[in-house]
Structure formats: structure tokens, C-alpha cells
Amino acid sequence: MNTKSILAIAAFAAVAATGAHADEADASQFAVKFEGSRTRAEVMAEAAKVASTRSIEPAGSRVAAPLKSTVDAKVLRAQAAEAVRLGQIPSGETGTI
Secondary structure (H helix, E strand, O other): OOHHHHHHHHHHHHHHHOOOOOOOOOOHHHOOOOOOOOOHHHHHHHHHHHHHHOOOOOOOOOOOOOOOOOOOHHHHHHHHHHHHHOOOOOOOOOOOO
């Protein structure tokens, strides 16, 4: 056997020797004893209050209200057209890189 074969067999043996180790089948690690200080009625009242005050609208889903401007749209378009004509702003596919 050559060296590569021996190394491959040794690596496979090392991987096979470190197989998975399972815990107990009864899930005893999850059976934690817990003592609460509140009554069932208090918890149910709090849950009902949270459900009634929660919004079903996802956060950030509203569109911002349009801003009010004092500039007339015709004046703004004319200024933009003049800036394109003077080369102050790029236009179309010939924009600056």
C-alpha cells in the first residue's frame, strides 16, 4: 500500500470512531421544574391585554405622506431642463461614471 491509501484509511477510521452520541430517549433534559409566582388568571389577563393592543400591520409598512412644497412643478421642470442643457446634471445613458 502506498502512503495515500494508509492516510485515507486512518482518516476514515478517525471519523468513524467519533460517531454521534445520543442522549436519553425520554428527553429528560427538558423536564425542568419551574415554580411560577403568578396565578393562571393573571397570566390570562395579561395575554388578553397584549392581544387586544397589538397591531396586525407589519412595522415599516406605511408609506410616508407626500411632502408639501412651495415650488411650482412647471418651474422645477424648467430648471431641470436648463441644468441638463448646460451639462450640470447627466441625462439618459450618457451619465457620468
